Every structure is written in C-alpha cells, then in structure tokens.
Amino acid sequence: MSEEGLLDLRNKLDNIDNKLLELINERMHIVHQVGALKAKSGGAIYRPEREKAIIDRLEKINSENNGLLNRSAIEALFLEIFAISRNIELPENIAYLGPEGSFTHQAAEGRFGAMSSYISVSSIKGVFREVNTKKVKFGVIPIENSSNGIVTDTITCLSEYNLKIIAEVVLDIHHTLATTCDKIKDIKRIYSKDIAFDQCRKFLTNMGLDEVEQIPVESTTKAAKLAAREPETAAICAHVGAKLHNLPILFENIEDKDNNKTRFFIISDFENAQSGNDKTSILVKLPDRQGVLVEFLTDFNNAGINLTKIKSHIVEGNSIFFIDFDGHKDDENVKNILLKYKNSVKVLGSYVKEINDI
Numbered sequence: 001m002s003e004e005g006l007l008d009l010r011n012k013l014d015n016i017d018n019k020l021l022e023l024i025n026e027r028m029h030i031v032h033q034v035g036a037l038k039a040k041s042g043g044a045i046y047r048p049e050r051e052k053a054i055i056d057r058l059e060k061i062n063s064e065n066n067g068l069l070n071r072s073a074i075e076a077l078f079l080e081i082f083a084i085s086r087n088i089e090l091p092e093n094i095a096y097l098g099p100e101g102s103f104t105h106q107a108a109e110g111r112f113g114a115m116s117s118y119i120s121v122s123s124i125k126g127v128f129r130e131v132n133t134k135k136v137k138f139g140v141i142p143i144e145n146s147s148n149g150i151v152t153d154t155i156t157c158l159s160e161y162n163l164k165i166i167a168e169v170v171l172d173i174h175h176t177l178a179t180t181c182d183k184i185k186d187i188k189r190i191y192s193k194d195i196a197f198d199q200c201r202k203f204l205t206n207m208g209l210d211e212v213e214q215i216p217v218e219s220t221t222k223a224a225k226l227a228a229r230e231p232e233t234a235a236i237c238a239h240v241g242a243k244l245h246n247l248p249i250l251f252e253n254i255e256d257k258d259n260n261k262t263r264f265f266i267i268s269d270f271e272n273a274q275s276g277n278d279k280t281s282i283l284v285k286l287p288d289r290q291g292v293l294v295e296f297l298t299d300f301n302n303a304g305i306n307l308t309k310i311k312s313h314i315v316e317g318n319s320i321f322f323i324d325f326d327g328h329k330d331d332e333n334v335k336n337i338l339l340k341y342k343n344s345v346k347v348l349g350s351y352v353k354e355i356n357d358i
C-alpha cells in the first residue's frame with residue numbers, strides 16, 4: 001500500500017474517532033442528568049440488568065447488520081462506557097481482595113473500569129467490613145475456583161454480614177512462569193500462592209521444576225515482586241503481576257487445566273431489579289430431621305426452579321448449604337418457595353447470570 005493510501009485511511013479513522021468522542025460526551029451529558037435524577041430519588045446507580053439489556057440490544061443490531069464485532073468485543077467496549085458513566089453519576093469506590101495486580105483486582109477493574117477508585121484489602125473479611133461501614137460502595141471477592149472449589153471465608157462472611165451479591169464475574173485464570181533467568185535450569189527457587197502451585201503441577205513436572213524449592217507467599221503479585229528482586233528465582237503469577245513488576249515472562253498459560261476459572265462476587269448494600277436472565281444465591285440451614293433436604297430440593301424441583309449449584313459448608317459448627325439457582329428472588333415461583341422456607345433461608349442476592357460459567 002502506498003504511503004498516501006495509508007494517510008487517507010488514517011484521516012478517515014481520525015474523523016470517525018472525533019465523532020465517537022463527540023457522541024460519547026453527548027451520552028455522558030445525558031448520563032449526568034440520569035445521575036441527578038437518581039440523586040433526588042435515591043435510586044441505585046449501578047443497574048446491571050439495564051446494562052445487560054443494552055448489550056443484548058446492541059448484539060442483536062450488530063448481528064442483523066453483519067457487524068464485525070462479536071459479543072465479547074461489544075461487552076468490552078460498553079462495559080467500560082457504563083463504568084465511566086456510573087462514575088459521572090457518582091464517583092465509585094471499590095474494595096477488592098488485594099494486592100494490586102491480583103486476579104480479584106482484574107475482576108474489579110473489568111467491571112468498574114478506569115475511572116473508579118480502588119482500594120486493596122488484605123482479607124475477605126476486610127473487604128466485607130469496608131462495604132459494611134460504607135467506606136466503599138462495592139466489594140469484590142472470589143467465591144470459587146474450578147480446580148480448588150469454594151472459598152470458605154467468603155461463605156462465612158456472606159453468612160455473617162447483611163450485604164447483597166449484586167453481580168458475578170467469571171475470569172479465565174491463566175498463570176505464567178516469569179523470571180529474570182534466561183534458562184530454566186538457572187531457577188533455584190519459585191515463588192507463588194499455594195493454590196497456583198497446585199494448578200500448575202504438570203507444568204512443573206514436565207519442565208523438571210518439581211524438585212526446585214517452592215515458596216508459598218500470600219499472592220501471586222507478591223511472588224512476582226520477589227522474583228523480580230532476587231536472582232535465580234521465578235514466580236508463577238498472572239500476566240498483569242509480571243508486567244507490574246517488569247518481570248520477563250518465560251512461559252504463558254502454564255496451568256494444568258485449560259478451563260481454569262475463578263468466579264467472583266461483587267457485594268454492595270442494595271438489591272437488583274429483575275433482568276429476565278438472573279441467578280440467585282442463598283444460604284440454607286435446615287432443621288435436623290430425616291428427609292428434610294430431599295423435601296426442600298423436591299419443592300424447588302416442583303416449582304420448576306433449576307438448581308445450578310449446591311455445596312455444603314460448616315459455619316460456627318453448623319452445617320449449611322450454599323445454593324445457586326436460575327431466577328430472581330421476585331419471580332413468582334421463587335417468591336413462594338422462599339416464603340415457605342423463610343426461617344431456613346438467607347437470600348444473598350439475585351444478579352445477572354454470566355454467560356461464562358464455572
């Protein structure tokens with residue numbers, strides 16, 4: 001292509017970008033008015049069900065017009081626009097299970113974008129506390145990983161605090177081996193988080209690294225920080241963690257399972273309206289008598305409710321169940337069941353169901 005041809009195309013792109021910027025600013029002026037209305041009425045700023053409806057509509061228009069974007073691309077563009085919009089309505093602050101560069105931080109940034117303020121908190125309970133005392137509006141914590149199962153601290157805190165799950169985020173978890181060493185055989189120590197070592201066992205064996213000293217630390221970001229400082233070491237960490245500490249990446253995607261995923265919850269102090277594609281999470285403590293769990297599950301089945309997850313868990317010596325099902329707590333069939341079991345059930349929240357599932 002001639003240099004002139006390229007210049008011409010770039011001019012066209014510049015003109016489109018100028019128009020896009022103008023349109024986005026026009027949108028933000030309207031968003032500002034929405035914010036003012038909500039400030040008067042006390043309405044929730046974050047409305048995941050409305051955001052989902054917009055993305056569904058755009059995806060439909062896009063496919064009718066044979067657009068070049070896929071759903072993920074539309075989501076990536078518009079979730080950032082919504083996150084900026086929400087900050088224009090009211091600046092958002094978010095506590096996440098840290099440190100900076102952790103997978104939870106990635107989950108938080110994916111949903112709240114570049115204009116929000118983030119604080120890193122070192123424990124799950126700490127995140128709940130920040131939201132509960134209204135120091136932040138939202139908290140982001142992990143709930144389960146496809147290889148390592150449920151995060152018990154999160155269940156315990158969901159049981160203890162009266163906060164609501166307002167969204168779920170599912171991230172594909174990829175690990176890297178990052179090091180300043182040029183050769184694998186120069187690595188004498190590897191830093192990582194205990195569960196990340198577990199998720200990369202096969203890789204370590206295949207590379208002859210299973211005999212190398214493995215040092216568990218609190219987070220994969222900390223592992224990257226240590227490996228960047230100490231010669232003859234490596235870290236198993238996220239891509240962002242390695243980048244954050246300028247640590248060269250030797251191998252990407254070193255996890256054993258190719259569908260290693262972590263599910264996160266966003267917690268806050270309000271409840272979502274129905275979106276038509278919701279999921280609800282509950283904690284259930286049933287009376288101690290024979291057949292009670294079968295009865296409970298049969299009632300759900302008879303009401304046409306699809307249970308998607310049931311996990312048992314011990315809180316303060318009591319056995320409880322963490323259950324997910326399709327539907328919103330205000331759907332007619334769900335409402336009736338929840339009323340019947342009101343003494344046994346704690347509703348943790350109804351929220352838009354993610355397409356990416358564990």
Ligand SMILES: O=C(O)C(=O)C[C@]1(C(=O)O)C=C[C@@H](O)C=C1
Pocket residue numbers: 031034035045046047048050051054081082085086089
């Ligand atoms: O429709 C609203 O309630 C808005 O606040 C506007 C808007 C948007 O940017 O379209 C922003 C935030 C909400 O989460 C949903 C949508």
